Amino acid sequence: MISVIICSINPQDLEAVTKNITATIGVEHEIISFDNRKEKKGICSVYNEGIKKAKYGIMCFMHEDVTIFTEKWGIHVLSTFDGDNRIGVIGVAGGGYKALAPSGWYCLEFQNPHISFQNIVQGYKRHDKEDVHAFHNPYKEKISEVVCVDGVWFCAKKEIAQLHGFDEKLLYGFHGYDLDFCLSIFGNHKIVVTYDVLMRHESEGNFDKTWLSQILKIHEKWNKVLPLTTAKLSRQEIYFTEKRAIKKQIEQMLEWNYSFAEIHRMLIQSLASKWMPMRLFLKAYLHFFKLKWKS
Template sequence: MISVIICSIDKMLLKAVSQNITATIGVEHEIIAIDNLNSNKGICEVYNEGVELAKYPLLCFLHEDIKLKTHDWGKTVVNIFRENKVGLLGVAGSTYRSIVPSGWFPPHEFGTASWRLNIIQGSRYKIKAEKYEYFNPRKENISKVTCIDGVWFCTTKKIAQEIKFDNHLLSGFHGYDIDYSLAVGQHYEVLVSYDILLSHASDGNFNDEWLKQLIKVQHKYCEILPIDYQGYEKEEAAKSESLSLKRFLREIIQNRNFTVQERKNILKTYYLQNQIGAFKYLKFLYKLVRTR
């Protein structure tokens, strides 16, 4: 029933997660593990390969540093996808997608009201204790969201062949989950389930390369952003957007890991999208010249 697709770079982690999947999934399945340790392929290309190899109608993509805690989670997935409008299912996501680049969660100016998640967050190198993260403010069984976290998500083979992972835009290992969520979300529902629990032993990697890929994704979908399923008051959302965009652009201007031309292009893009006016655009350019 479910083809589990893993982009693998660690044989020990792969062995452990494969055993965990087999012990907990509760339905007929296969594990498609694609060794990407010595490859130049990005995760989008690997996932597209996995889709074509899959023999089952439901697909599950997951990181190899997780441990599924819920038994028979595969049955939950099967039941959810019986609803034809469902396109993507995750365990962490957000009901709001800002115009400002971020992970699955919106910029911190929006707070945590839009968070929807059920996960145990840990650390691969044990530098911090495990923490159970549960955000379900509306006490829902399942929540409609704008995007999900790529740690674990499911879709159908039909959808994954119809809407492919964008390996032309994203050649690395960042931004694919946000990009895919926004692509699928234009045609199907993107959901978070609270009935599937897993632990994720990761310390995160929110570096400049991550940010560069997220900027690409935001620009790709600029015409449909922001997306609000949270129901923010219009003035409240506009204020948070303005504050977060100003902070983001200030940080970009100061970030010398971006070339001067890259920083200029980012400023110009937001100006052309009418997110900042001419005065602010020139003001930011002046600051950029002074910091170069």
Template sequence: MLSIVICSANAEDLSIVKENIAQTVGIAHEIIAFDNRFEKKGICEVYNWGTQQARYDIICYMHEDVEIRTHGWGQTVIDIFSNDPEAGVLGVAGGGYKSLAPSGWYQVDFHYEERAFQNVLQGFKFNSKEEIHAYHNPGQEKLSQVVCVDGLWFCTRKDIALRFPFDAKLLPGFHGYDLDFCLSVYPEYKVLVTFEILMKHASEGNFDKKWFDQILKLHRKWSKILPLTTANISDRELYLTERRCFETVIEKMIHWDYSFYQIHKMLMSMRKSRIRKKLFFKSYQHLLRLKLGLRPLSQKS
């Protein structure tokens, strides 16, 4: 049996996804939907409310613009949690590397196969692109261990969700909740991606400055334990990956018109990480060269 929690902003979308769930889940379930059209509560607050309402031991949190294509997916979810007491979070898209540099779950600057695990039909709301099947299964597995998952759809045990509630105080909006929850759970339980459940997500997400503001807060909270990875890489590769990541972040922040002080503050907040100090100074050097109009060292021949 499964409890499904949805933060709804569109009554028509909610009606459609309820029908889709009824036709595909294949087991006894309940849908706990919060009509957020008028109250405009943050998703963390809504998900914590849904957790309290849930009657069943396994909870699925999902967006309402999702269409699940796999029939009988509810039993697949139950079996995964029943067969492995260490299973803590289950998604359909996730990353095997969570950088110290502020980012989402997918880290393009991590040049290894483990950077993404996903099986999603991805639609596009903010771009005029054709739907794609985002499939990446480097281990050719039914189930892969990751660091964090995408919030479009993920499941957990109710006791875990009660023990590690969504941080509504830090994240009052609609971004970062999935990463924050996974980073809370990761030290004690497995975070997993299943390749046995296929769904279509209608929106690719809007990764703008508003999103990044929340990611910055999230990283200040977790900087002491980052980076995290499921890949077997050397300390040097870890350093080079983070250097690439921080250079990308600095360039994005300049593009988004963050002030020098704001970028400086972002770098200072990361100094308590286990990454050696050389990374901080190289990143700061990159910032100074860009601000002075000099060519970045990483681009010199």
């Protein structure tokens, strides 16, 4: 049995996804939807309300602009949880490396097969592009263990969701909730990507300054434990990944007109991690000064 929780801002999308879930889930379920057009609550707040209302032991948090193609996907979800009691979260897209440098659920500068594990059809609402079937299963597994999953669709055990919840005090918008939730349970429960549930997501997301500002808050919270990975990496691999990623992040923050103080704060906070050696910090700061001087 599965409780599906949806934060809605579009009645037409909600009606369509409700019909889609009912037709495809294949198990006893309930759909707990919230019309968020008027109150405009943050998604963490909405999801926490959903957790309180849910009556089933497995919870599915999903976007409303999704169409699931897999028949009886609920049976697969339940059997995956039953097959390994260490599993706490199941998603359809996730990353095997969570960088210390501010980033989402995957790090573009991570040059390793663990950069992503996914099976999803990505649509494009903001750009004139054809759908892309994003499939990456480098080890040909049924499920792959990851650090964090994309919030487009993921399932969690109710007791875990109740214990950790979503940090609505920190995150009041619609970004970063998936990353923060996964970081709160990583190491205590397995987080996995399944390749046996296929869906289409209509929107590619909006990774702008609003998104990054939420990511920076998450990093301030979790810097001490980052980076995290499911891959076996040498210190050198981590060092060069973080070097590439933090330089790229500095460039992005300058492009988006973050202040000197904000970039300085991001760099200083990264020192909380044991993986931020002073030489990398100094190189990052020198890169920052060079770019700032040129501008």
